[in-house]
Structures are given as C-alpha cells and as structure tokens.
Amino acid sequence: MTFNKVLDNLSIYEAGKPIELVVREYGVNPKDIVKLASNENPYGTSPKVVKALKEKSSSSFVYPDDSMYELKEALAKRFKVNDSNVIIGAGSDQIIEFCIHAKCYKNSKVLMAKTTFAMYEIYAKQTGAQILKTPSDTHNLDEFRKIYKKEGADIIFLCLPNNPMGECLDAKDVYKFLDEVDKNTLVVLDGAYQEYAIYKDGKKKIDVKKVTKKYPNVIYLGTFSKAYALGGLRVGYGIADVKIIKNLYKLRPPFNVTTLSLEGGKVALDDEKFVQKCIKKNFEEMERYEKYSKRNGLTYIPSYTNFITIYTGNKISKEIAQKLLEQGIIVRDMTGYGQNAIRITIGTESQNTKVFKALDKLLMEKK
Numbered sequence: 285m286t287f288n289k290v291l292d293n294l295s296i297y298e299a300g301k302p303i304e305l306v307v308r309e310y311g312v313n314p315k316d317i318v319k320l321a322s323n324e325n326p327y328g329t330s331p332k333v334v335k336a337l338k339e340k341s342s343s344s345f346v347y348p349d350d351s352m353y354e355l356k357e358a359l360a361k362r363f364k365v366n367d368s369n370v371i372i373g374a375g376s377d378q379i380i381e382f383c384i385h386a387k388c389y390k391n392s393k394v395l396m397a398k399t400t401f402a403m404y405e406i407y408a409k410q411t412g413a414q415i416l417k418t419p420s421d422t423h424n425l426d427e428f429r430k431i432y433k434k435e436g437a438d439i440i441f442l443c444l445p446n447n448p449m450g451e452c453l454d455a456k457d458v459y460k461f462l463d464e465v466d467k468n469t470l471v472v473l474d475g476a477y478q479e480y481a482i483y484k485d486g487k488k489k490i491d492v493k494k495v496t497k498k499y500p501n502v503i504y505l506g507t508f509s510k511a512y513a514l515g516g517l518r519v520g521y522g523i524a525d526v527k528i529i530k531n532l533y534k535l536r537p538p539f540n541v542t543t544l545s546l547e548g549g550k551v552a553l554d555d556e557k558f559v560q561k562c563i564k565k566n567f568e569e570m571e572r573y574e575k576y577s578k579r580n581g582l583t584y585i586p587s588y589t590n591f592i593t594i595y596t597g598n599k600i601s602k603e604i605a606q607k608l609l610e611q612g613i614i615v616r617d618m619t620g621y622g623q624n625a626i627r628i629t630i631g632t633e634s635q636n637t638k639v640f641k642a643l644d645k646l647l648m649e650k651k
C-alpha cells in the first residue's frame with residue numbers, strides 16, 4: 285500500500301520515556317523513578333483539582349459540554365478578552381495543529397528557530413509545507429527578519445520561552461517584530477512556559493489582551509500541562525482575533541476536550557496560589573542546577589522555564605542520558621536536536637539531589 289507522500293519525510297515525535305517502560309526494561313522500582321524528561325510540574329496536581337475531578341467523574345457517561353463555556357469564561361476573564369477570542373484544544377499541541385492546517389498546504393512556508401518545539405515542524409511537514417529555520421539555536425529576531433524579508437512565510441513560530449533551549453525574548457522586542465510582519469502571516473506565540481518566565485522577569489510577559497486587539501494575525505497559545513500540572517488531561521488553549529478563532533474552529537473535531545479536562549483546567553486556573561508556590565520552588569531548585577553546573581565546569585543555558593539544558597562537555601550526552609535511565613532517572617538527551625546536552629526538568633528537592641549524585645559518578649568516570 286502506498287501512503288500520502290508527505291509521510292515519507294516525517295519522523296514520529298519521540299515523547300519522554302514513561303515510568304512504565306523504565307520499570308519493565310531496567311527493573312527499577314516504580315517509586316524510585318525520577319521522571320524529569322517532559323517538563324511536568326513535579327509537585328503534582330493541586331489537591332483542589334483532584335477533589336473536583338473526583339466529584340466530576342460520575343458525569344463521564346455524557347459527552348462533554350462542547351461549547352466549553354465555563355473554561356472559556358475563566359480563560360477570557362484571566363486574559364481580559366471575550367469568549368469569542370478563545371479556542372480550547374486537547375493540549376495546545378492540537379491548537380498548533382489547527383494553526384498549521386488553517387494556513388498551510390504544499391510549498392507553504394513555516395519559519396521557526398533552529399532548535400525549538402519539534403511539533404511545529406512535524407505538523408507543518410504533514411501539509412507538505414517547507415520549513416525555514418534561523419541559523420541560531422536560540423531565538424534571534426534579526427535572523428527571523430532576514431529570512432522573512434527574503435522568503436516570506438505563511439506562519440512564524442516564536443516559542444516564548446523556548447523549549448528545549450530555555451531562553452526567552454523580551455516582550456517589547458516581540459511587539460516590535462510583530463509590527464513589521466505582514467497581516468497575512470500568522471504568528472504563533474507559544475506561551476507554554478510563560479508563567480515561569482513572568483515570575484523570573486516581568487519583561488518577558490506577553491500582554492495577551494494587547495496582542496489580540498492590536499494584531500489580527502497573531503495567536504497566543506497556553507497550556508495546562510506544565511505549570512498547571514495537568515499533563516495527563518491534555519488541555520490547552522489559543523487566544524486570538526475572532527476571525528482566526530472562527531477559522532480554527534472549522535478544523536476542530538467534535539468533543540475534542542473531555543469533561544474532566546475542562547473541569548480540571550477551570551479549577552486549576554482558580555488555584556493560582558498553588559501554581560505560584562510551585563513556580564517559586566522551581567526557581568529555588570533551578571539555582572541548585574546552576575551552581576552544580578558551575579562547580580563542575582559544565583555550560584548551561586540560563587532558563588526561564590521549568591527545565592535546564594546542560595551541555596555535557598567531553599562526555600557524550602546520549603551515554604549520560606542512557607546511564608541515568610538505567611538508574612531510573614529519565615532526562616532528555618538533546619543529540620537529536622544537534623546538541624551534546626541533556627535537558628532536565630527541574631524536579632523536587634529530593635529528586636534533584638538524586639540527579640546530582642548520579643551525575644557526580646558519571647562525570648567522574650574515565651572515558
């Protein structure tokens with residue numbers, strides 16, 4: 285059987301390894317596994333959310349509220365926009381997919397940083413679109429400008445802060461760039477880690493209301509999978525001008541977000557105290573990684589997120605990641621991104637201590 289030709293050039297997204305696999309393959313006790321590869325909130329789901337989900341679970345036999353009224357309302361209130369500016373998806377991944385399919389077909393152009401969220405490229409290639417990447421691994425707006433001027437683009441992705449590198453552009457520089465982009469180019473501002481960036485430095489904060497009002501060609505994406513600790517529920521959102529939202533809606537499957545996901549998102553959004561507490565701890569623990577790297581002469585990228593990318597120097601990152609895995613510590617090897625580095629989600633205090641101990645041994649090993 286032959287398949288759509290675009291599939292020939294597509295690779296399958298490789299997710300962080302699940303706990304179950306490490307138990308099966310390396311015989312590690314599940315409770316000893318330290319999972320720091322997918323940037324989840326290591327402090328777990330807020331107890332208020334867990335309680336609400338338990339109560340809601342008995343309504344699972346009926347289809348979800350497909351208008352998603354309550355969560356839309358909550359998001360509209362949070363970002364000071366109207367319900368009609370909001371679309372909710374099964375993770376913000378699904379909104380990325382809608383954006384690509386709304387704008388791209390064969391030979392469309394999609395512009396992004398060289399080393400950024402892998403799904404932009406994967407969804408774009410599904411349509412046969414051409415991928416344009418800036419030369420630098422991290423976001424450099426002058427490089428975006430140069431390529432855009434020469435080639436144009438149907439979509440531009442800015443990841444603010446950037447996964448997997450961790451850097452973040454200042455909002456004022458992003459606005460200046462948006463001023464220069466043609467209104468027929470859709471610009472996606474991926475804010476999956478904005479909550480972290482805002483805590484660390486207010487200059488990184490994208491004013492979603494302002495962007496939505498001023499730029500009819502820009503969509504802001506957020507997710508409940510990271511700071512809001514709901515990775516397992518798959519819920520994310522997009523905020524944009526009504527015309528963008530209406531067109532994305534044409535691509536939406538019915539009931540794309542489950543009853544529990546909608547409930548979880550709503551209650552999580554309401555428990556901001558929990559989220560802020562987790563973010564504060566995140567940066568306290570991040571400091572330990574920075575100190576650890578300095579002490580051991582390892583280069584790292586200063587991070588505005590809940591992960592840190594550390595170069596492994598004269599050691600091969602793939603081997604380090606594998607040896608950590610064998611001890612039950614799951615991190616992300618960055619070889620596939622062309623970096624001799626590992627990306628580690630900032631865990632809890634005891635998880636991070638385990639990482640440092642394991643790394644101590646691995647870094648000392650003779651080649």
Ligand SMILES: *Cc1c(COP(=O)(O)O)cnc(C)c1O
Pocket residue numbers: 323374375376377378401443446447474476506507508509510515518519520
């Ligand atoms: C995690 C992540 C997302 C989306 O996550 P969902 O779980 O699909 O909401 C989007 N962009 C970036 C950069 C991410 O790291």
